[in-house]
Amino acid sequence: MELSVVVPVHNEEDNVAPLIAEIERVLVDAGDYEMVFVDDGSTDRTLDRLDGLRARYPRLRVLRHRRCCGQSTALLTGVRVARGRIIATLDGDGQNNPADIPKLVAALKTLEEGGTKGMVAGFRKRRKDTVWRRFSSRVANIVRGSLLGDNTPDTGCGLKVFSRELFLSLPYFDHMHRFLPALVQRAGGKVVSVEVDHRPRMRGVSKYGTWQRLWVGIVDLFGVMWLQRRAQIPEVEEIAG
Secondary structure, eight states, X not given: OOEXXXXXXXXOTTTHHHHHHHHHHHHTTSOSEEEEXXXXXXXXXXXXXXXXHTTTOTTEEEEEESXXXXXXXXXXXXXXXXXXXXXXXXXXXXXXXXXXXXXXXXXXXXXXXXXXXXXXXXXXXTOOXXXXXXXXXHHHHHHHHHHHOOXXXXXXXXXXXXXXXXXXXXXXXXXXXXXXXXXXXXXXXXXXXXXXXXXXXXXXXXXXXXHHHHHHHHHHHHHHHHHHHTOOOOOOOOOOO
């Protein structure tokens, strides 16, 4: 299988059906693909809605965490069971536009054709969020970028495309999804940012508070810096004969 679209969701009962329908419309001519939705311990009707949609969408697979484990763990769960060589990730709130997936997949294939492993990250240049959220994310991106040197303007965008093999080779920790560009570069990969559409949230509420993300992010930031300093990327040569 070529492509798996992995979507972690938590309490998004009103968003899953329209998002699945959009993905299906966009990828109807994309060949062999699947959608993997991971319900991360939702306490609303998200799981019931997903289960009810499986008959209508044969490409849909649904997994469930009995308790909420966080977005990074839900992402790892989805990638582990995915059958596709290429993984595309989306946030479950409907703010990422599935129509951008083919563009990012094409960019990844171009990267790979040049003999380079890596990741294509969405860049929400025109974000449809509150002024405070845009400001706090901008500050966070500047601080993170200056300390990690990942040269990625928008690591928080949920729309990303990468190979399954590369993702599973990265070190896992809670909240790792916020640092994927730095982790990919640490593994010797290249990260390309591509401008993508961003939409306002129409249904449901955000699951992250600014201060919660700030304090957790600071701890994780120093952890990723520690990982970077201890990375070794060997040049391997096989001795023939």
